[in-house]
Amino acid sequence: xxxxxxxxxxxxxxxxxxxxxxxxxDTALRPGVILLNAGLVHRIGPFRMTVExxxxxxxxxxxxxxxxxxxxxxxxxxxxxxxxxxQVLADVQDAMAxxxxxxxxxxxxxxxLCSGAQNAHHVASIxxxxxxxxxxxxxxxxxxxxxLRHYLPRLLHPGRVARAAWRRLRRIGRRDDVDLPGxxxxxxxxxxxxxxxxxxxxxxxxxCFIFSGGALGYFNHPRQFGECFxxxxxxxxxxxxxxxxxxxxxxxxxxxxxxxxxIADWMQQSF
Amino acid sequence: xxxxxxxxIPGYFGPQGSLFGLMAEPAYPPSxxxxxxxxxxxxxxxxxxxxxxxxxxxxxRGLAVMRFDxxxxxxxxxxxxxxxxxxxVEDTLNAAGELRQRTRCRRLLAFGARLGGSIALQAxxxxxxxALMLCDPILDxxxxxxxxxxxxxxxxxxxxxxxxxxxxxxxxxxxxxxxxGEQLEDELAVMLLSVPxxxxxxxxxxxxxxxxxxxxxxEPLGWDDLDRLEVxxxxxxxxxxxxxxxxxxx
Numbered sequence: 020x021x022x023x024x025x026x027x028x029x030x031x032x033x034x035x036x037x038x039x040x041x042x043x044x045d046t047a048l049r050p051g052v053i054l055l056n057a058g059l060v061h062r063i064g065p066f067r068m069t070v071e072x073x074x075x076x077x078x079x080x081x082x083x084x085x086x087x088x089x090x091x092x093x094x095x096x097x098x099x100x101x102x103x104x105x106q107v108l109a110d111v112q113d114a115m116a117x118x119x120x121x122x123x124x125x126x127x128x129x130x131x132l133c134s135g136a137q138n139a140h141h142v143a144s145i146x147x148x149x150x151x152x153x154x155x156x157x158x159x160x161x162x163x164x165x166x167l168r169h170y171l172p173r174l175l176h177p178g179r180v181a182r183a184a185w186r187r188l189r190r191i192g193r194r195d196d197v198d199l200p201g202x203x204x205x206x207x208x209x210x211x212x213x214x215x216x217x218x219x220x221x222x223x224x225x226x227c228f229i230f231s232g233g234a235l236g237y238f239n240h241p242r243q244f245g246e247c248f249x250x251x252x253x254x255x256x257x258x259x260x261x262x263x264x265x266x267x268x269x270x271x272x273x274x275x276x277x278x279x280x281x282i283a284d285w286m287q288q289s290f
Numbered sequence: 291x292x293x294x295x296x297x298x299i300p301g302y303f304g305p306q307g308s309l310f311g312l313m314a315e316p317a318y319p320p321s322x323x324x325x326x327x328x329x330x331x332x333x334x335x336x337x338x339x340x341x342x343x344x345x346x347x348x349x350x351r352g353l354a355v356m357r358f359d360x361x362x363x364x365x366x367x368x369x370x371x372x373x374x375x376x377x378x379v380e381d382t383l384n385a386a387g388e389l390r391q392r393t394r395c396r397r398l399l400a401f402g403a404r405l406g407g408s409i410a411l412q413a414x415x416x417x418x419x420x421a422l423m424l425c426d427p428i429l430d431x432x433x434x435x436x437x438x439x440x441x442x443x444x445x446x447x448x449x450x451x452x453x454x455x456x457x458x459x460x461x462x463x464x465x466x467x468x469x470x471g472e473q474l475e476d477e478l479a480v481m482l483l484s485v486p487x488x489x490x491x492x493x494x495x496x497x498x499x500x501x502x503x504x505x506x507x508x509e510p511l512g513w514d515d516l517d518r519l520e521v522x523x524x525x526x527x528x529x530x531x532x533x534x535x536x537x538x539x540x
Contacts, residue, residue, distance in 0.1 A: 022367065024300035024310060034300050036310070036365050059522065061338050063364055066467035070365065093298060093312060093342060186449075232453045266451045268520060270467040271460055 020077040028113040032095035035086025038077035039122050047123030050150050050290050052076050052083035053114050055131035055138050061092030065268035068275050075279050082122035084114050104141055111142045126150045144215040151225035159238040160209045162246035168239050213248055220254045225289040228259045233267020296349055304384040310365035311358040314349045323354040323395040325386055327402035327410040331468040336523045347529050354393040358385045371469040375477040382413040411483050421539055422489035431481025438465040441516055490535045
């Protein structure tokens with residue numbers, strides 16, 4: 020694996036690190052991987068998960084770039100007109116150009132956690148060079164099944180209800196109840212997401228959905244994918260994996276190792 | 291203020307090109323350069339934005355600045371469990387040499403927060419910087435190690451983070467998200483440092499007696515607040531204090 024730190028982009032405003040396999044023999048034939056920021060964490064990712072993932076993928080023969088989107092981490096802003104979504108699309112296309120220039124890649128797989136998954140979804144729904152995506156704790160919608168699985172066990176165990184109520188009471192006034200700086204992004208409608216995902220799958224894009232225990236507030240069983248997205252669940256281009264023990268940012272090294280292996284295996288099966 | 295006014299150049303340097311650095315220089319050749327020594331572990335991620343803001347402020351004041359990552363941390367090569375304090379000190383000296391060579395500056399200053407401060411202090415003992423600025427440096431290694439162990443155990447049991455508490459075995463060999471090697475444990479177990487009187491010491495936790503160059507920050511930075519483990523450290527006050535200190539040095 021080799022590493023190249025680069026400054027790039029249409030305004031030379033983006034900072035990233037490209038990891039490439041030692042042998043370039045068939046790297047150009049494989050898709051290049053683009054790893055997106057998770058929230059405001061810079062390009063190394065929460066607990067350095069993006070560094071670990073990029074290096075594993077490079078070791079398996081895939082060129083991978085992890086970089087900071089405009090105004091995040093070390094990347095600068097631009098005076099470009101347009102929405103944040105337009106900016107994200109242009110930034111990712113700049114990263115594609117780097118992968119093309121240095122590794123010869125002409126098609127790409129996007130990977131992202133949380134807001135990174137939302138950005139991956141947006142770009143994958145527009146750019147035809149995207150052949151696959153890994154969405155970690157990305158879009159999903161609560162269903163009747165979700166509510167049943169969430170509330171029924173609690174109703175059947177009054178002790179649990181009492182303990183949950185007690186925990187909630189204890190948390191009142193604690194510092195974690197203080198609003199921290201942050202912005203909530205409104206999710207698109209389920210119908211829009213279904214339509215976009217269906218389009219991606221019909222165009223042959225391979226899609227991997229990963230849900231951690233941190234997503235249990237809106238996704239609590241693999242079956243929910245079908246409840247939520249219908250026939251997409253049976254599409255051979257779609258795979259769903261859950262890591263219910265792990266937290267949202269995979270703080271434990273063992274959880275991260277299992278996540279990395281799952282993604283690398285999916286890459287090898289898919290491309 | 292961002293990349294339009296200031297161009298930071300990323301690159302790898304050091305042994306086998308294994309260390310990541312980000313260099314920024316003002317428009318005119320500077321006479322002074324500042325090396326920003328990062329902390330380790332989650333402190334590094336939490337303070338990334340703060341270090342960037344500090345770098346931009348210093349460049350705007352006409353100084354050359356280099357940020358870098360130690361082996362096994364950030365964008366540098368190596369795994370987290372390969373990071374040792376001895377290697378971090380070597381990496382700091384390497385980075386200082388790189389910064390001197392690239393900028394030809396007469397004076398070289400260093401800044402470090404938390405373990406970045408401890409590492410800067412140890413590098414300073416080997417090859418003195420012209421001035422040292424520290425923020426909440428870890429001086430008592432055994433106490434810091436005990437604190438990391440305690441926070442890590444508390445994190446494992448946190449059912450707001452996990453669906454069920456995780457076992458000690460599942461969290462073994464790690465502190466708050468980052469695997470560590472035995473050597474780092476051993477190094478912390480014997481690390482006891484003191485701050486030279488000339489160094490600027492910014493104290494956000496009311497740890498040090500007020501004297502000389504010890505300056506209290508009004509707002510605690512909350513390094514050891516588990517509830518803010520994934521929240522960025524921000525402090526305009528810290529940047530202003532460093533800026534004011536720089537004026538006394540020029």
